[in-house]
Amino acid sequence: MFWDQSLLELFRKGGFAMWPLLVCSILGIAIVIERGVYFTRLRLPYARFLADLKARLQRGDTRQAISLCLKHANPVPHVAAEYLKHLKHDALREEVLKKTGSYVLEKIESRLRILAALTHIAPLLGLLGTVMGLVSAFHRIELLGGQVQPGDLAAGIWEALITTVFGLIIAIPCMAAYHGFEGAADRITRQMQLIIAELNAFFGKASHERFTTENPEQTEASIQAVGDGLH
Numbered sequence: 001m002f003w004d005q006s007l008l009e010l011f012r013k014g015g016f017a018m019w020p021l022l023v024c025s026i027l028g029i030a031i032v033i034e035r036g037v038y039f040t041r042l043r044l045p046y047a048r049f050l051a052d053l054k055a056r057l058q059r060g061d062t063r064q065a066i067s068l069c070l071k072h073a074n075p076v077p078h079v080a081a082e083y084l085k086h087l088k089h090d091a092l093r094e095e096v097l098k099k100t101g102s103y104v105l106e107k108i109e110s111r112l113r114i115l116a117a118l119t120h121i122a123p124l125l126g127l128l129g130t131v132m133g134l135v136s137a138f139h140r141i142e143l144l145g146g147q148v149q150p151g152d153l154a155a156g157i158w159e160a161l162i163t164t165v166f167g168l169i170i171a172i173p174c175m176a177a178y179h180g181f182e183g184a185a186d187r188i189t190r191q192m193q194l195i196i197a198e199l200n201a202f203f204g205k206a207s208h209e210r211f212t213t214e215n216p217e218q219t220e221a222s223i224q225a226v227g228d229g230l231h
Contacts, residue, residue, distance in 0.1 A: 010162055010166075013159045013162055014129060014133075014159070014162040014163045014166065015129055015132060015133055015136075015163065016129070016132070017125050017126065017128055017129025017132065017163045018129065018162075018163060018166065020125050021122060021125050021126065021129070021163065021166050021167060021170060024118050024121060024122045024125065024170050025122075025166075025170045027114070027118065028115065028118045028122075028170060028173070028174045028177075031111050031114060031115050031118075031177075032115070032173070032174070032177045034111065035111060035112070035115070035177070035181050036177075036181075039108075039181060039184045041073050042073055042074045042075070042108075042184075042188065043074070044072060044074040044076060044077070044191070046076070046191055049068075049072070049076075049077060050195070050198060052068060053065055053068060053069070053077075053080060054198075054202060056068060057202060062084055062087070065080075065084055066081045066084050066085060069081035069084070074188070075100075075104040075107070075108070075188060075192065076188060076191045076192050076195055077195075078100070078104075079097065079100055079101070079104070079192050079195060079196065080195050080196075080199060082096050082097060082100050083097065083195075083196060083199050084199075087203070097196065101192065104188075104192065105185075105189065108184075108185045108188055108189075109185055112178060112181055112182060112185070115174055115177060115178045115181070116178050118170065118171070118174045119171045119174045119175040119178060120171075122167045122168075122170040122171040122174065123164070123167045123168055123171045124167070125163065125167055126163040126164040126165070126166060126167020126168060127163075127164055127167065128163070129160070129162070129163025129164070129167070130160045130161055130162075130163050130164045131160075132160075133156070133159060133160025133161070133162075133163065134156075134157065134160045136156075136160075137156030137157060137159075137160055138156075140156065141156075
C-alpha cells in the first residue's frame with residue numbers, strides 16, 4: 001500500500017486534479033457538519049408533542065397550544081401554530097400552510113443538492129486525474145523509446161490512480177451523508193402532513209359545522225395545501 005507515504009507526498013504525486021478534489025473535500029466536510037448540526041437541532045419527540053398539543057386544545061386553550069408550538073425549533077410545530085392562528089379562516093389558512101410548506105422545504109433541503117453534486121463530481125475529478133496521469137506516464141515511456149523498467153511503469157500507473165482513490169474517499173461519505181439528511185428531510189415532510197391531518201381530525205370532531213364527514217374534501221384541503229407547498 002502507498003499509505004506509508006505522507007498525505008503531502010500523495011497530494012503532490014496526484015497532480016493538478018488534487019486541488020479541485022481538495023476543494024470538494026473541504027466543501028463536503030463543511031456541509032456535512034452544518035447540516036448535521038441543523039438536523040440535530042430539529043429533533044422532535046413527535047408523539048409526546050402531539051399528546052401535549054391535543055391536551056391543550058381539549059381544554060380550549062388555543063393560545064397555550066400555539067405557545068407550545070413556537071417553543072420548538074422543528075418546523076412541524078410551526079406548521080401546527082400557523083394552522084391554529086388561522087383556524088377560523090379556511091381559505092387563508094390553506095394559502096398560509098402552502099407558503100409555509102414551501103419555505104420549510106427550501107430550508108431543510110438547503111445545501112443538499114450541493115452535497116449530491118459532490119458525490120458525482122469527486123469521482124469524475126478523480127478519474128480525470130487518473131487519465132491525465134496515465135497519459136503523462138505513457139508519454140514518458142514514448143520519450144524513452146520504450147526502454148523502461150517494469151517498476152518505472154508500475155510507479156507511473158499507481159501515482160496516476162491516486163486521484164481516483166481520493167475521489168472515491170470524498171464521494172462515499174458525501175453520498176452516505178446525503179441519503180441520511182434526505183431521509184431526515186422526508187421524515188419532517190411526512191410529519192408536517194401528519195400534524196395537519198391530526199388537527200383536521202381533531203377539529204372535525206369538535207366542530208361539525210366547520211368540518212363535516214359529509215364533506216371530506218373540506219377535511220383534506222389543508223393537507224393538500226401543505227402537500228402542494230412541499231412538492
